[in-house]
Amino acid sequence: MENIIQITKNDIVNEGKKLLDAGAKFVTAVCNDLDEKLEVTYFFSANRGVDLTCLRYTVGKDEEVPSLTGTTLSTLLIENEMKELFGLKVKDLAIDYGGHLMLAHDSPTTPMLKPKKAEAESKGEI
Amino acid sequence: MATRTTVPFGPQHPVLPEPVQLRITYEDEKVVEVVPVIGYGQRGIEKACELNEYNKNIYLCERVCGICSYQHSESVVLATEQLWPLDIPPRTKFLRTIWAEMARTHSHLLWLGLFADAFGYESMFLQFWRIREKVLDILEQTAGHRVIQSVNVVGGVRRDIDEAQKKTVIDTLNVVRRESDDLVNVLINDYTVKSRTVGVGVMTKAQAMALGCVGPTLRGSGVSEDARLTKYSAYGELNYEPIVETAGDCYARMKVRARELFQAIDLQMEALSKLPEGEIAIKVKGGPPANETVARTEAPRGELYYYAKGNGTRHLERMKIRTPTFANLPAVLILLPGCQLADVPVNIHSLDPCISCTER
Amino acid sequence: MTDGMMAIAILLPLLAGLVIFLVRDYYARNVVVVVTALTLIANSILFVVKGPFTYTPTGFNWGLVIEVLDYAILIFYLYLGFTLRNWLVLIFAVTQLIPLAYFEFVMKAHVEVAPAFVVDNLAIIMCLVISIVGSLICIYALRYMYDHEQHAHVEKSRQSRFLLWLVLFLGAMNGLVFANNLVWLYFFWEVTTMCSFMLISHDKTELAIKNAARALWMNSTGGTAFIIAIIYLYVTQGGASALSMQNIIGGTLQGSILLLPVALLCYTGCTKAAQMPFQSWLLGAMVAPTPVSALLHSSTMVKAGVYLVLRLAPAYAGTYVSTAVAIVGAFTFFGTSALAISQSTGKRVLAYSTIANLGLIIACAGINTPLSIAAAILLIIFHAISKGMLFLCAGTIEHLIWSRDIEDMEGLAAKAPLTTLITALGILSMFLPPFGMLLGKWIALEAAYRIPLAAVLFVLASTMTIVFWTKWLGRLLQVLPKLGWPFEKLSLSYSVPLWTLLVGIFVVGIGVAPIYQNFVASAAHNVISGTQIFASGWDNMSLSGTSVKGLLGYFPVWALYAVFAIAVLLPLIFVGLKPTQLRPVYMCGEQSGAMDADEYMAEADTKTKVILGGYYFQDSLGEKTLNPVVNTIAILLLVIMIGCGVILK
Amino acid sequence: MGLIHNSRIKSPWIMHFDNSSCNGCDIEVLACLTPLYDVERFGIVNMGNPKHADVLLITGPVNRRTARVLRNLYDQVPGPKMVIAVGTCASTGGVFHNCYNVLGGVDKVVPVDVYIPGCSVRPEAIIDGVVLALQKLASANL
Amino acid sequence: MMRQLILLIATIVVAPFIGGLLFGIDRRITARLQGRFGPPILQPFYDFLKLIGKERIAVSRLQFVWIYAYLVFMVGSLLCLVFQSDFLILVFLLGFAGVSLVLAGFSTKSPYSHFGANRELLQIMAYEPVLLLLAIGIYAQNGTFLISEIFNQSRPLIFSLWPLFIAVLYVLTIKMRKSPFDIATSHHAHQEIVKGVITEFSGPYYALYQLAEWYEIVLVLGIVALFWTNPLWVGILIALAAFLLELLIDNIAARMTAPWMVRLSWTVGLILGVLNIAYIYFTKGVS
Amino acid sequence: MALMLPTILRNFFGGPATRMYPVQVREPFENARGHVTFNDDKCFLCGLCATKCPSEAISIDKEKRLLTFYPARCIVCEVCALACPGDAIDMVFKWRAPFYHKPVEVHESRGKRPRTPM
């Protein structure tokens, strides 16, 4: 994957806005569980959708991160989803589904996080 | 003074084949507020993709959506192949393209029918579906199944199209083109259809970009954007330019799909005529290396993003699926307010939401 | 005996009113009101027994009394105009005062007319309506005003003042319908205007006073036209004989010159009947406590307006004024029915519907055939009963839920099944077969073909009537699975008038044929053939106990009541069809909670209440959109009507 | 009663509910209504409203949110009623068996009369399934 | 008297059979127009019997009153036609039937029957004026509202009232709940308001509704047949032709919206009606 | 509006397009994925099918030499049939018939490992 720009969580709003103002379109965001931290990547496309640009930041699991929904509604669903599935603490969402966008009351919480301990064990084995 | 009405629209509602709820507030019959409620189709496929051996992901991800099932299988194999990356034989690329366009043909016929049903044009709905069965037949003959083709594997495809099949496909496509031509002509010119779609649910170019819309929804608003422009599979070797309509209303979105239907048939014809000889699959050993990649394909409803991250084992570290509807769904927030109750289904269908893929 | 009857009809209310005003004790006052009401009712029945007669009071210079009081009232208006700083009130008080003074002092007009009162069948029917429906409303007001003041926490009770004007109103109305002398008629006319002002402004809120003032000046324009008509008649026709109603309609005067004053009097009638563009005063009157609305709408005030137009029918028969009157009425019927659709306040719907029905009645007068006149009289009767009852229901509901909004009446059947039932029947009686209002409409439609434009307006209007009534009815009858049972208890002062009127609807409805035969036909005849006042034997409808059969069609009254009973009443008792199980309503699979819960699961898995509102078409039928259009047309029509009187002699 | 019983078999009105399927089975259910298969031949009409339905065609695996909806809908169908699980997902959860939000087949929530296997099921198989359900209804002593 | 009683019972018994059969034919022909095979002709009767035998569930204890009233008023209206009574009364009774259906929809707190009821009301608003104008037209032509008089005339109404005949044709479309006017409850689901007014009526109560519809179709086609009463079979043929025409129109049009329907009816329908009446008025004069 | 007329008239007079399914059965296409059957004589319990099956429709009990197949779980992906080294799994073109109760097929495998292992 080319074009990955590492930023900090606080830059995301500014950087995102810059890209959008330049005519880019928000594509999606991906959250990865890096065991201790969460890695968040925002994808933007430009040039008739052919070129991709990624903004990536890494945060601790209990850190709050800003939301892009103040700038563009297109991140609404994905940010809610990351909040719900990964426990990413996104604040100031335009519509906050309160962790029940996808999941019902009796669904497992933050199901996408990897089991930390089990992983540690398996790593230990290796 | 007029009192408002707030009611649920879905999850089980006759005009929505899939479970999704819109909590809509009306004034008389005018929509004044809408809140989409999703989550009825959530299964947890992304997580299961990490648990499965990577080959099984094809069969799982194909079932993210049964309508553009083919594009999902293509995307998932493309993503996995790109992790190495593998060198795929040209014939395979062409075969994949042919099936992709075949799937698009059936999907657009399906959509045109459902869209006709959204404004109560039942005879047209049935007529489109009648034609669609012919496409399903050639899909089944060539790929093995009407709906879930399961023809892609990492490294290639399972089946080939031989000369006899090629002839059947071409003959059938000609019939499909002729019959759809009549019907699309009605759809485009019919007074009642026009009065239900023209000017309904207008989304400007700027709005569509800001909401991050994709596919026909975006192209109906005058943006020429299409993942096929990235020239994946065999698209680089075919004569392709996206179809664009500028009005941004339901009629424009309908026209985009109607024209794409014929474009898809043309692309299949072209690909069939250029079909190179050669292998259809290569052997793959071991698991995908630690790497990350994005595969982008154009599903009938728009651009499909697969983000994959490998770790050298036979299990993927992470698989992220961004489906077209996921990108298009926020558009209901600006399409619905102000429209009439009767136009709600028309507007919703014009986006063609596919909830199963949105929620995975 | 006629002396006594006339005195009771006209003067007793005044007397009783004064007693009530002075006796401030709640119970004593109630007794007085009830006794007066019963006396009035009995007296009105006596009129029926006695039959038509004429009457001129002797032994006292009543003319002078009336003259003095006339000035008193007008000066009171002047005073109001000054204190309220309402120039319109002031101007129209002056426009009445100056011609009146000119008429009496400069022209030294001699206004003795004999007979002073003519009690014919039409007047008797009006008297019955006024006395019975009006009295019931007075009884209803006893408890209503008590509750009203309790709810508003009024410190010093003003109930007796209220009742004074209420009761006085009945006397003035009786005088109005009996009067033959136009000057006397004018006096009673002004008394009703003044009473209505006092009643509308009763609550003394800013809005109440503003609306009362509007009612006052609008009616004063009518009063002005009245005086001008009187002077014109007196001058052109030469003398007091022209001021006799009987002479005006009897054709003894010079027809061609007569048309302008008659058109002016029709205009006067239209103002009082709140025809477009004057509908706003009657709507404004809704701020008053509900008994006032009930009284103004059913048996008094507005009925005075239609009475005048109807009474004058022969005077303008066969002229373009007649056609114009028909169109004015039909257009009001149409316009207000359309406006009613956009209203969500129960009383405003009732008000618009009243105006609409008055329009229909006036249109019938304008159509001016025996059939249409009969329809008009039937409509007056049925409308008074049904509308009186509906207003009382609205008042009762208001005091149950402390709201006038139709949307708030949802589920009332569970809280107050009895009130709901009565209201529902009242609404049904306004626009559906087999009830009387529809019978009236049926005859009207049969008659309307003479003026096709009126017929088309009727058709459209009655369609819209269905819409707003059904909307309300639907809201009222929307029930959650559990029904209220047993019936709620209503105070006697509420229930007696309600039940009486309800029974009245059915009795008069089912017995419409004999009633028609015995009273209405001859009353219509009185109207039509002005000269032969008491002649009888005119017959346009053949009747049997079970049906009304016109020349044009067939209204199977009893058969329709039978169908109604089978359709609506039977299933209420029919057990075999009752459901074995109750299940919640369909809410796309997301209803939650118990059987009668109206909640569903929405975003973020939270419960949300389903809210259902009616359709009001504010954009296309709202007052803001429609009023300028319809009012302009209505003003044009009125101008044309008067213009017809001037130009097309 | 015999007349009514016979009519039941000749007039099965269906309601199709999509739990959280992939749409594969749903479009095949819909395809059954289209000219080529035309299940209206058997009196089958798609009602879209549980209150008018006799037969529930359920597609897709039950997830935690649709479980509630499915139960609600089932309760609103007046008896006698049949439930047909259409597709592998609806029968057992199928390929989604290891997804965290999936409870499994329809029978986890409501009783199922007939299972139609296949992923996706063919329209012909759906017709077979309905016929099988009707046979059960015919032999039932209602 | 005896004859009338027999006629009464015969109407009540025979009409639903004709109506049901018409619906069966409707479904079969519609299917053929759509390239499908279609259900058996007797399908509506199977449906009806099945519904009768279903569990009696409801959402409120009073709910069925109005659907039952709908049926009774519909029968009453039909009887008006059969006994050649007053045409206006027929229209009024039909109006009450319509109102009953609306009230049936309003009688529950269900969102979709609520929407349906409101739309049904709009439908009444659309067809009622046309029928009333037809009544006036008949009056203008015959000098009476009595249907019996229509039968006495040798000249068929359609010659003088053909504009109204056209207007009545779309009343037929509305009443048959066909595209483009199937806005309140369509015979097929897939509507934005589910089944509209009758969403909450199931089993036997829904059967009552169907029964009423059968009467209704006979009634409405009967009204169409009035345009040619001498000999009556021509009128019946015209009615059947109109019926077939509706099926065609249903299949070549999308469903339109409620405001469009009311607008159409209040412009085209009224203009047709008014012109028609005006023409007769000015050629025949006041009777 | 009349644009649709030719189409529906053609439908009407051209006769229905309906395949009268249970009465007339159209043969499934060759190569269509209908359902899988197991050949007990060929299966030698290598277990490959069970490992590769994406929906866990096959389970193997090597001790009792039993292969259990759950048809209600099978998604007809053909993976097992393609993977089977013993050619013990056949893809039948016709779809599997519906059932009242979820069946469980228990196969006693009797096959021998082929000489050239795959």
Ligand code: SF4
């Ligand atoms: S992206 Fe569209 S076509 Fe693809 S699975 Fe989702 S809904 Fe189906």
Ligand code: SF4
């Ligand atoms: S993809 Fe979704 S919206 Fe489109 S047809 Fe399928 S279920 Fe319906």
Ligand code: SF4
């Ligand atoms: S609501 Fe009625 S009782 Fe209450 S204060 Fe107002 S008028 Fe009085």
Ligand code: SF4
């Ligand atoms: S809220 Fe309603 S009931 Fe209460 S005081 Fe005001 S008008 Fe009267």
Ligand code: SF4
């Ligand atoms: S059974 Fe297969 S085709 Fe059917 S819904 Fe499930 S995954 Fe989709």
Ligand code: SF4
């Ligand atoms: S035939 Fe068409 S409109 Fe009717 S229910 Fe079926 S899909 Fe819906």
Ligand code: SF4
């Ligand atoms: S066909 Fe697929 S799902 Fe079925 S048993 Fe074989 S591998 Fe498993």
Ligand code: SF4
């Ligand atoms: S031989 Fe074939 S069927 Fe037997 S276990 Fe191995 S793969 Fe499965």
